[in-house]
Amino acid sequence: MLENELKKHIKGCLVGIAAGDAMGMPTSMMSPSTIRQIFGDYVTEFLPAPKGHVIHDKMIAGQVTDDTQQTLLIADSIIENGEVNPEDIARRLIKWSEEINAFGTMAVGPSSLRALYGIRAGKSIYETGSVGDTNGAVMRIGAVAIYGKGEIKRTVDAVERACIPTHNTNIAIAGASAVAMAIGCSINGEENIDVIIDKALQAAELGMSRGNIWYSASIIERTKLALNIVSKNASREQIIQELYEIIGAGVQISETVPTCLAITKLTNGDVVQAIQTAVNLGGDCDTIAAITGSICGTISGIDKIPDKWIKLLEKVNPYNFDEYTEKLYNAIY
Numbered sequence: 001m002l003e004n005e006l007k008k009h010i011k012g013c014l015v016g017i018a019a020g021d022a023m024g025m026p027t028s029m030m031s032p033s034t035i036r037q038i039f040g041d042y043v044t045e046f047l048p049a050p051k052g053h054v055i056h057d058k059m060i061a062g063q064v065t066d067d068t069q070q071t072l073l074i075a076d077s078i079i080e081n082g083e084v085n086p087e088d089i090a091r092r093l094i095k096w097s098e099e100i101n102a103f104g105t106m107a108v109g110p111s112s113l114r115a116l117y118g119i120r121a122g123k124s125i126y127e128t129g130s131v132g133d134t135n136g137a138v139m140r141i142g143a144v145a146i147y148g149k150g151e152i153k154r155t156v157d158a159v160e161r162a163c164i165p166t167h168n169t170n171i172a173i174a175g176a177s178a179v180a181m182a183i184g185c186s187i188n189g190e191e192n193i194d195v196i197i198d199k200a201l202q203a204a205e206l207g208m209s210r211g212n213i214w215y216s217a218s219i220i221e222r223t224k225l226a227l228n229i230v231s232k233n234a235s236r237e238q239i240i241q242e243l244y245e246i247i248g249a250g251v252q253i254s255e256t257v258p259t260c261l262a263i264t265k266l267t268n269g270d271v272v273q274a275i276q277t278a279v280n281l282g283g284d285c286d287t288i289a290a291i292t293g294s295i296c297g298t299i300s301g302i303d304k305i306p307d308k309w310i311k312l313l314e315k316v317n318p319y320n321f322d323e324y325t326e327k328l329y330n331a332i333y
Contacts, residue, residue, distance in 0.1 A: 006333065008301040009187040010146055011325040012271070014071070015305050016297020017142050018313050018321075020275045020289030021067040022046055025056050028065075032244060032282035043279050046312055055107065056286075062316035066107055067139040067290040069096065072319060074162060075143035079327045084144055084158045090125045090165035109136040109251060115166035129168035130212045135256040137167035137176040139287045142183065142294045144176075147332050150184030152203055160210045169214035170207065175253035177207035178219060179260065179291055186269075186298035193265050196299070197227070200261060217254040222247060226262035239266060240281060249283025256284065260291045269299035272306065 148155030
């Protein structure tokens with residue numbers, strides 16, 4: 001693929017993460033009925049967090065959360081080291097968590113926070129992530145996916161290294177590998193959603209052979225169930241409701257990944273529709289929208305993401321997505 005086309009997909013991935021994260025920020029940790037009650041309608045734009053939000057109180061429209069912050073933290077590590085280095089990622093996570101006062105808030109997910117406490121206390125990073133099974137492993141995997149280049153073994157190897165400090169379990173590595181492979185395929189120009197999901201599930205299967213063995217529902221079987229729901233002859237609203245009620249939209253990785261892949265299929269990879277669907281789904285909206293945005297933003301490429309979204313994201317947050325795209329491309333390709 002030509003350099004310029006690759007960069008469009010890479011930037012689409014990064015902006016897709018930030019856009020989903022920021023648009024899902026105010027609706028996160030709410031039920032669908034609460035979202036409708038507070039916002040009154042289908043959320044399609046960036047909004048500030050409602051007053052008293054359980055996690056994001058006082059955040060402004062377009063502001064990203066830990067999903068984007070940790071993704072770009074890992075991107076910085078790859079740019080500097082030219083590889084996925086778990087020790088360096090752990091150091092950066094500790095520094096970042098102290099800067100945002102993560103140890104005194106709910107800004108970081110349960111698996112990451114537990115592991116970061118352990119790392120800060122001097123435990124080995126090869127111990128601290130041994131029971132991590134929530135979706136923090138997936139939400140920050142974008143740059144690792146770009147590093148994987150759509151090659152299954154390279155991708156799963158890189159995902160495993162990235163997961164070591166906080167999510168070193170087979171289920172977390174499997175889920176993160178599925179999303180990373182979906183992104184990697186799309187960077188290479190794959191547009192067929194069925195092919196992308198099939199490759200994702202192949203990566204999940206390989207990922208299940210890595211890390212500490214931990215209990216969980218099967219990501220692969222739950223994804224198949226989610227895809228069956230999407231294929232039903234039913235209204236879009238009914239399908240989304242069933243995804244929320246049957247597959248789930250919580251922080252468990254066995255809920256998050258199948259739901260994100262199902263939304264990708266439901267919207268045929270349309271990045272705007274996919275993000276807006278995830279934002280209004282209910283549950284862990286910022287993370288599900290960020291992950292879905294990462295996949296669909298890569299499929300669509302940056303040209304399909306509204307320019308006004310990009311301008312607001314770069315105005316409100318301290319990130320330049322063109323710079324990250326160039327640096328990642330130069331570090332990896």
